Amino acid sequence: MTSLDRPTTEETSADMSADDARAVTEAALFEAFGGVRGMVETVLPGLLFVSIYTVNKNLHMSALAALGVALVMVVVRLARRDTVKHAFSGVFGVGFGVVFAMMTGNAKDFYLPGMLYTLGLALAYIVTAVAGVPLIGLMLGPVFKENLSWRTRNPGRKKAYTKASWAWGLILLAKCAILFPLYWWADTTQLGWVLVALKIPPFLLAVYLTWVFLAKAPPPIDVFAEMEAEERAEEERKAAAEEEGEGAPAGRHRRQS
Numbered sequence: 016m017t018s019l020d021r022p023t024t025e026e027t028s029a030d031m032s033a034d035d036a037r038a039v040t041e042a043a044l045f046e047a048f049g050g051v052r053g054m055v056e057t058v059l060p061g062l063l064f065v066s067i068y069t070v071n072k073n074l075h076m077s078a079l080a081a082l083g084v085a086l087v088m089v090v091v092r093l094a095r096r097d098t099v100k101h102a103f104s105g106v107f108g109v110g111f112g113v114v115f116a117m118m119t120g121n122a123k124d125f126y127l128p129g130m131l132y133t134l135g136l137a138l139a140y141i142v143t144a145v146a147g148v149p150l151i152g153l154m155l156g157p158v159f160k161e162n163l164s165w166r167t168r169n170p171g172r173k174k175a176y177t178k179a180s181w182a183w184g185l186i187l188l189a190k191c192a193i194l195f196p197l198y199w200w201a202d203t204t205q206l207g208w209v210l211v212a213l214k215i216p217p218f219l220l221a222v223y224l225t226w227v228f229l230a231k232a233p234p235p236i237d238v239f240a241e242m243e244a245e246e247r248a249e250e251e252r253k254a255a256a257e258e259e260g261e262g263a264p265a266g267r268h269r270r271q272s
Contacts (some may be wrong), residue, residue, distance in 0.1 A: 042157075044222055044229075058214045064125060065207030074122045078113040081125075085109040086149035109133065122203040126210055130198065134191045140184030147230045151183060151225060152154050152176030168236055175232035179225040186221045187239045 064081040067073065085106045109127035118124075143150040150167070152173065156162050165172040190213055197206045 137187035
């Protein structure tokens with residue numbers, strides 16, 4: 016291989032930096048959205064509810080079974096000392112659904128709180144994107160250790176976060192456009208199975224688009240590393256000042272003698 020055929024050091028390091036950025040992005044998205052386990056915890060209560068209700072049309076049994084499995088998943092995470100935010104959010108969602116359904120006696124109302132939450136989240140993504148403070152950036156900034164530095168110091172990442180927030184908002188709005196008509200026109204089992212079927216694919220599409228936008232964006236600015244570097248520099252300046260202060264009296268003493 017001639018020297019012209021060999022990749023330069025700069026090209027190799029650029030490729031490595033791009034690979035590192037993609038790997039960091041994948042890991043951050045996996046952590047932020049719960050990964051495979053988070054998806055299972057999101058789907059399982061609703062799947063159990065509609066499965067039992069399809070068989071026996073018993074609202075109380077279906078609702079309590081869904082709430083019970085959500086609580087079990089929280090207990091398992093606590094026992095394993097894992098992150099519980101996804102499991103807890105599932106419990107609250109199922110709990111509100113159970114309360115709504117029990118109060119109205121309509122099994123379809125088990126799904127209503129989650130549908131309203133999805134609609135509100137879709138609007139939040141779109142409104143924050145229009146306002147220049149995209150919600151996905153607020154969520155992922157701490158995960159990438161950049162906090163809000165992307166707003167003023169990294170316009171490429173702000174643009175990527177804005178695109179990702181639009182993607183999330185429009186995908187969730189499309190999901191709502193399917194579910195809300197079914198809430199009024201379909202029966203409980205039809206609504207339940209469609210809702211279960213729409214749990215994962217829209218989510219995966221939104222996560223994939225987020226990964227695409229962020230993988231092409233500039234790397235995040237690690238503000239935590241910057242703060243640590245500033246603290247070390249400040250400590251070094253103080254140490255140097257103390258050494259100079261200790262050396263000055265000794266110098267004066269030698270001149271006097």
